[in-house]
Amino acid sequence: MSFTPRSLATNVISMRSSVSYILSHAPGESVMSHPDYGQHAQHHACLLVLVKGIGGMLKNFNKLWERIQKVNNIKVTDSSGQVRDIWVRYVRDYPVENNDWGDFQTHRRLLGLITLSKFTNQIELNEVCRVHESLKVKYTNTLYDSRAFMFGPISKKPEQEPETYSIFEDDKTSKESSSLGEKFSLPSDQADSLSSAESYPHSSSSTTSLPIQEENYTTPSNFKTHAMFYSENDPVTDLEQNVADLINSLFWVVESKRLERSREKIEKVSLLLAPFEKKDFVGLDMESRNNKKRCMGRVTKNLADLTLQSGLIADSLNLYHNAAEILKAVNDWLWLAAAKEGLCAASAILLYPNLRNPTPLQRNASLQESSPNKTKPLSLFQPNIDPFKKYKLPSSPLRSSKTSSPVNPPSELTPSSSESLETSSRQSETDNADTESLASSSDIEYQSQKSFYMSDHPSIPRQPSQINNQYLLNGEEIAEKYRKAIIHYSKYQNAGIIETEACFKAARIAVEQNNSLHASSFLQNVIFINLTLSEQEKIQRFDTLAELYKEIGFLRKAAFCQRLAATRQVSPNNPNPDWQRCYYLMLHSFPGHRLSLDPNYVIQHQVGWPALQIQLLQELVVAARRMGHPALATRHMTFLLQTMWPHLSRQEHRDLAIQLQALSAQCEGGPVPLVLETGEVIPPANLTHVPRCSAFLPRPPPSPRAPHMLKCKPQQGPFIFTPIHFGSLERKARKDEGKMEYLWVEDDICEVQMKLTNPLPFELKVSNMRLLTSGVVFESIPETIILPPDSPTTVNLHGTPKEVGELQVLGYSTHTLGVKSNCRLKNMPTPNKFLPSYTIEVIPSLPTITIETSVAPSGSVSLSSLENVGSTTNITLYNGESTECTMRITNTSNVPIEYLDIAIQSNMDSQLQSKVFQLSNEDIQAQLPIPPNESATVTMKLYGEADFLDLGGVGGENLFPNSLTSNYPSRVGSPVPNVQSSLPTQSSNAQTSLSSGLIPNRTSGSFRSSNSHTTSWSAPISVMPPSRGRQVEAQVIIRYSGGSGKEVHCRQSTLQINLELLPSMSITHWDVLPAEIPSQLYLVLDVTNLTSEEMDFHYTPSKHILIESKESCRVPVPLDRCPFNLTSRTNEESNSEDMLECKSTVTGSSVTSVEELCSAHVTEHVSLSWQLLHSETRGKASVKGITLSQAMIDIVRMSPLNWEVSVNKQCIKPQEELNCTAGECLSLGVGVWNHLRRPLRQLCLSVQFYQDYNNGVHTYKLDNRLATAGNNKIVLASLPESSKAYHECTVVFLTPGEYKIDIQCSTTEPVLEDIPVIGDTDHPSIIQPCPGEVSHVWRFIPPVAISVTD
Amino acid sequence: MTTRSWWRHGESYRMSRLRTKNSPLYIGGIGNDTNTDNELSRQWLVHTALDALEERLASNNSNTTGANTNNTRTDLRDLYLGLLYSTDTHKIYGYVTNTRIKLVLVTSSTSPSGSNIRDAEVRTALRRLHALYADAICNPFHLPGDQITSLKFDKQVKNLMLNNV
Structure with a gap:
């Protein structure tokens, strides 16, 4: 407790004086120990009244208390007719010790007492009275008057007799008791002067005499208080009146005391003391000049206090000032401070009148801030003024002569006017009084007297508005003075x-x-x-x-x-x-x-x-x-x-x-x-840090459950992607913030993905995690997780929307560390910026399905796809094999399936796809709707569509065809017209070539260009040879819907089908051979078994062959020749005649179409099938896409010319063996019918004899072996349609041997029709190797063979 | 107890939002008293000093706006607010930069030599601290409004205080 000295002057902040305790004594003696922190400066001017509730608790006590508090200011007209503003301060409790300071600062005196009590019977009443009286005794030193409000069961009020006060007496009493009660002996003369002749009853019992009239209850005899009786629920309308009455009476006491004090002889005044000072002055010479002045100063200060309290603020200013001057002179610091404080208080009251107007300043700890009517102005009381005015104040003995109304209604007289009017009279009176009193005090020091006068005279500005008192402090000064006082x-x-x-x-x-x-x-x-x-x-x-x-x-x-x-x-x-x-x-x-x-x-x-x-x-x-x-x-x-x-x-x-x-x-x-x-x-506190959420995102439903639009939206533009958003980009972006693009489905499990981190170093259990949503009803599934410290964990929260509409996901709730929290996204801590909410549209519930697939022939392959997860069905097929796949669609939801659409998507082009996968849409539609928990079956046929013609044998060309072609020398020389266009047309290629179907056939162009050599020996145009297996990936897309949302949305399941196509067989080479009968031909195929099993290959209904694994085999397939009329008839809408007359290009195409027709004919009539003996697998094969060279076409097609060959007038039948002897003359007749619909021109008919050594060598030099008569070559200028030309010649074989006759007819004409006749007759055009001229050779096949014997 | 200078440094004003943040940017001190309780009590002290500081600022402002321009000029220059208040053990001085960064200096009421700390000393110390602060926030990696964690700044401030003591 060592306070270091601090300079008072420089440091304004520190007001603590270092000279403290110089004059103080040991503490603990009579120290005022109960500070009243609620004090205001204006309380210096207030009369202190204690309001106490005693006895039983009144239920409306607080209300009464408030009402009493409102009566804090009354106006009293004093004896000189001047209106005084009297202010009252009510307290609920007041320590008696503080009362002791009443001399020091008079506002500390408790002047009045109001008790509010409740009683129910006589005993209680007695007790209440006793308490009241004891309170009076407690404050007896200062108490002037009291009131008792009693609330009892009595309904009838006791009669109230006007109270007879002896206020003066009372005043004296209290004054005496205050000064003497301490048993502190004052100087005798002073005491004498104070205790004037009047006798005072020492006890307070004499203060009031109130006859109490009651019917049932009587107050104890020693209860001498003005008591008011009410029933418990009485509104107590006269409460304010009674309180004002009390105040009025108090005022008069104070006023009288003021007057008395002011009249005191200044030399006679006793020394007023602060409680702790009592010992200081023991034995001091009170008569010293210094102490006299001290007494005077203190009394003046006391008078100033009283003046202030009695409403004469301006007067008090002067008095305070005077007191301060006097006290300063005698270094009476304590009282000087009090005087300064008083001066400040008085100034403040004048300067800041609204300090006291708002009443709230009654701050008791018990009702802090709770009273709502703090700011209510004084005027509340004014309505009660009128009745109050009528109320006649009981005559006071002193003032009986003066007619004074206790309160001046403000309406009658404005304070300023009334006061100014009354000022003079009052002044004179007070002056009189003062001079009187002062004059009587003869030996008063001039100084002080002067100051009295000086202070009294020029002051007194009665109007608070017009404050011109010279001692009035301004704001700065108040603070300064207060500082000094402190x-x-x-x-x-x-x-x-x-x-x-x-x-x-x-x-x-x-x-x-x-x-x-x-x-x-x-x-x-x-x-x-x-x-x-x-x-x-x-x-x-x-x-x-x-x-x-x-x-x-x-x-x-x-x-x-x-x-x-x-x-x-x-x-x-x-x-x-x-x-x-x-x-x-x-x-x-x-x-x-x-x-x-x-x-x-x-x-x-x-x-x-x-x-x-x-x-x-x-x-x-x-x-x-x-x-x-x-x-x-x-x-x-x-x-x-x-x-x-x-x-x-x-x-x-x-x-x-x-x-x-x-x-x-x-x-x-x-x-x-x-x-x-x-x-x-x-408000609730939600833990969002534990666990910390670093990501929060609602998830779209898993793909099989995700709803799709039933009808695709019309495309916005021609572009798949465009950065330009038609319409306003910005507005859209803003609007859609937090709006999810996907949909959730009613009654379907939905998911929100979160990433949670436990920031605490121990394992954290988070239970009951749910989603917080608004909008439609949402059923959240609680989740419990245990988070290890510091490792981010992904957590999925699930729930089910129960209604259709918009759903907002606002956050999540947790229960961790024993605290339930609602973590809303908008309140999330800043590092992770979340959208305030996610909005998701919920659509009506849609059905769900499961699909089971089973593949027919091998029933073991049965895959059931649960939960609609895109399942895979693996199917293996040999090329040409077919099977059935059964899909069993079961409705697992409560919504019937009313819409079902199955589509297949694969990496094949659509034509091929439709051949491999075959579905019956009608069959599907017939099974709709599928009620809940029932199923429908859809059968899909699968066929291992393939191209069986294998190009793989290109390199091995020589193996087989040469031997065949060599039989026909003429063929070598017959050029193929229009090599390019004779190739398989693109259309047929695209259509038939399976392998090329895999990709849009781009490579075929390049292939074709390098393909010229194959045309002589036709090979299939196939990008991928059938000898290799292929994988076909196809998705069966099942779109289904039902319920109320079926018009808009559907679900989509995909079923993956992996189709593996294994090679079964392939046709590596082919050729056509004329058959024994002219109307037939043999299609010779080299068939390879590509499987690992032995294959039974059926090439005609009756013929079959077994082919070992990986072996190849050549099979002849008997075939009818392509009928010529069919050819011409099916020729696309124009007969061949027209075609031939067309230009070269057209002719080329016609040749192509002819080839096409032949190819189609062959494809149609060849039916191949195979069977794997071991695995009992069956399949078909076709020669689709077969390409035929011109020579082959000639064989395949029925000849346009019909031959009639006769030897010795006998028609030769096919395969007939002719015999003759050497030297015999044979007559060979050749008749040619033209079956074409046009005449043939420049037809060269030739008969040639040759010997076939059967080793590939033909000898045409037979000059010495035979002799012919007649032309063996004639040129027919024209052979009209359906007409016949006949030529005959004779031959004699000179030597025996095997001879063959090659009869052929050739024309130069069909290709280049423009050249009409170029050296028609004499120019043997056959010799001409010009490919443009010789275009067609028809041959009589088989060649006539004659064996000549001796 | 030896003289303990104790700086507080903070109170950034976010002018853009016109709201005070009033949270400490930097707290540092020298002295042998590192007890956490005392530390906390000193923080209370500084915290409560902010009231007086703001009040003084406000009154300054009202003065300058109402009064002549001469005053404004001088006020602009004078960022030092002087003694905010003192307690039995500490004196608290205030200083506000033009960007409303508040610097508060707390010293023990008595220096060991017994002489009072002179006002001018405090003023210069705070000016230097202001300069240090300006240097510190020149760091491009410093986010205005964050606590200053620069070790260099810390060292410099402590040096400054030691020199002044």
Whole structure:
């Protein structure tokens, strides 16, 4: 306790004087120890009245108390007709010790007593009366008057007799008792002068004499108080009247005392003492000049106090000033300070009249801030003035002559006018009185007398509005004077409480002046005042400090004080700690710490001082727990963790989390606001940091469950992607924020994916995680997870929407560490920016299905696809094999399937696809609708469509064809017309070549160009030879729908089918051979078995051959020749005649189409099938896409010329063996029919003899072996259609042997029709190798063979 | 207890949003008293000093707006607010930069030599601190409004205080 000296002058802030305690004595003796922190400067001018409830608790006590409080100002017209403004201060409790300071500052005297009591029977009534009387005794030193309001069961009011006061007497009594009650002997002469002739009854029993009339109850005989009786529920309409009555009477006492004091002889005045001073003056010479002045100064000060109280503010200013002057001269610091303070108070009252107008300033700890009518103005009382006016004041003995109405209604006289009018008279009167009294005091010092006069005369500005008193302090001066006063007070340890109160008063004035810095400096000073106070009072001190700090906007200081108060509440020194109040104090210090009860606000704004906030919150948690409100403790701890998370260290996180767990074990935290007893609402705190969510995204339904639009939207533009959004880009983007593109389905499980991290170093169990949604009804499935420390975990939350409409996903709820939290996305901590909500549209429920597939022939292959996960069916087929796949579609939902559409998508082109997969749509539609839990079966046929013609043998061309072709020398020489166009046409190729179908046939062009050599020996045009297996991936897309949303949305399931096509057989080479009968031919095929099994190959209905694995075999397939008329007929819409007359290009195409027709004919009539003996697999094969060279076509086609060959007039039958002898003359007749529909021109008919050595060598030089007669070659200029030309020649074989006759007809004409006749007859065009001229050769096949014998 | 200078440095104003953040940017000090309790109590002290500081600022502003322009000029220059208030053990000085960064200096009320700390000393110290602060936030990687964690700054501030003591 060592206060170092600080310079008073320089440092305005420190008002503590270092000379403190110079004059003070040992503490503890008669020290006013009950500070009244609620004091205001204006209370200096107030009459103090105690209002006490006694006896049984009145239920409307507070209401009455408020009503009484409103009667805080009455106007009394004094004896000179001047209206006095009398102010009253009501208190509910007043320590008697403070009463002792009544001499020092008269406003500390308790002047009146009002009791409100309740009784139900006589005993209680007696008790109530006794208490009332005892209270009177307690304050007997100062009490002037009292009232008792009694509420009892009696319905009839007791008659009330007008009270007869002896106020003067009363005054005397109290005065005497006040001065003498302390058994402190004053100088005798003074005592004599004071106790004038009147006798005073020493007990208060004589104060009032009230005959109490009751019917049932009687007050005890010693109860001598003006009592009013009411029934319990009486509205007590005359309460205000009675109170005003009391005040009125009090006023007169005070006024009389003032007058008396003012009339005192100045040399006779006794020394007024502050309670602790009593010992100081023992044995001092009171007659010394110094002490005389001291007495005078003190009395003047006392008079000033009384003057102020009795409503003469301006007068009091002068008196205060005078007192200060006198006291300063004698260094009476304490009283000087009091005088200065009084001066300040009086000035403040005049300067700031509204200080006293708003009544709220009655601050009792018991009803802090709770009275709602604080700001109600005085005028509330005024309606009651009129009845009050009628109420005649009982005559007071002194003032009986004067007609005075106790209250001047303001309507009658404005204070200014009335006062100014009355001023003079009053002045004169008072002057008279003063001069009288002063004059009588003969030996008064001139100085003081002068000052009396000086002070009295020029002053008295009656109008508060016109304040021109020379002693009136302005705002600055008030502060300065107060400061000085406080410094003076501080010199006395025993005046600590006075100093404290002065500080508060000064601070309140500074608040009124709007000078916060002054206010704060005054308040700061309070801290330094060292008082021995009870804990409760210390708390109160801090409380008041906090309130004042709050008023000047020093919220942090206020918070600091509140926190101090709170810690005091529960400090170990405090005998009865009050955790509840501690808690509330802490709670109310939130604004000063820049904390809000709403965690979201705190998180968003992040203001304030984290370290202090954390400290405060921790203390708050403790307070709440000790208070016995575990829910609050949990809530605040959650709040602490949530809001201060970024400011806490890892260790603190852990500790606090463990603490929270312990707290929540007592009371679980929930996301509901807690309402305190005071009505404050603690909003819920949600833990969003534990666990921390770093990602939150609603997921689209899994693909089989995802709804699709039934009809595709019309394409926006021609582009698949375009950066240009037609319409306004921006608006759309903004609108769709948080709106999900996908849909959720009613009654279907939906999913939200979150990424959670546990930031705590121990394993965290999060239970009951759900989704928070708004919009449609949503059933969330709780989830419990255990999060390991510091590893991000993906968590999926599920739920089911139960309605159709828009669903907003707002966040999630957790239950962890014993706290339930609703973590809303919009409140998420900043590092992860989430959209405030996700909006998802929920569509009506759609059916779900399961699909089982089974492949027919091998029934074992049965795949059931549950849960619609795109399942795969693997099917293996040999080329040409066919099978059936059965899909069993079961409706697993409660919604019937009313729409079903099956489509197949594969990597094949659509034509080929339709051959491989065959579905019957009608069959599907017939099975609809599928009710719940029933199934439908769809059968799909699969065929291993393939190209069997293999190009793989290109290199091996020589193996087989040469031998065949060599038989026909003429063929070598017959050029193939239009090599290019004779190739298989593109259309047929695309159509038939399976392998090329895999990709749009691009490579065929290049292939074709390099293909010229194959045309002589036709090979299939096939990108991929059939000898290799192929994979076909196809998806069966099943779109289905039902229920109310079937018009718009559907679901889609895909069934993957992997079709493996294995090679079965291939046709590597082929040729055509004329058959024995001219109407037939043999298609010779080289067939290879590509399987690993032995194959039974059927090439005609009756013929079959077994082919070993990987072996190839040549088979002749007998075939009818392509009928010529068919050829011509089916020639696309134009007969061959027209074709031939067309230009070369057209001719080319006609040749092509002819080839096509032949190819189709062959394909149609060749039916091949195979069977694998081991695995019993059967399949078909075709020669589709077969290409035929011109020579082959000639064979395949029926000849346009019919031959009639006869030997010796005998027709030769096919395969007929002719025999003759050498030298025999054979007549060979050749007839040629033209079956074409046009005449043939330049037809060259030739007969040639040759010998076939059967080794590939033909000998045409037979000059010495035979002789012919007649032309063996003639040229027919023209052979009209359907006409016949006949030529005959004779031959004689000279030597025996085997001869063959090649009969052929050739024309130069069909290809190039333009050349009509170019050297027709004499030019043997056959010789001409010109390919353009010889275009067609028809041959009589088989050649006629003649064996010549000797 | 040796003289302990204790700096507080903070109170950034976010002008753009016109809201005060009033959270500490930097707290540092020298002295042998590192007890956490005392540390906390000193923080309370500084925290409560902010009230006075703001009030003084506000009053300054009202003065300058109301008064002549001469005043404004001088006020603009004078960022030093002087003694905010003192307690039994500490004195608290304030300084506000033009960007409303508040610098608060807390010293013990008595220096070991017994002499009072002169106002001018405090003023220069705070000016230097201001300069240091300006240097520190020139760091392009520093986010305005964040706590200053620069070790260099810390060292410099401590040096400054030691020199002044």
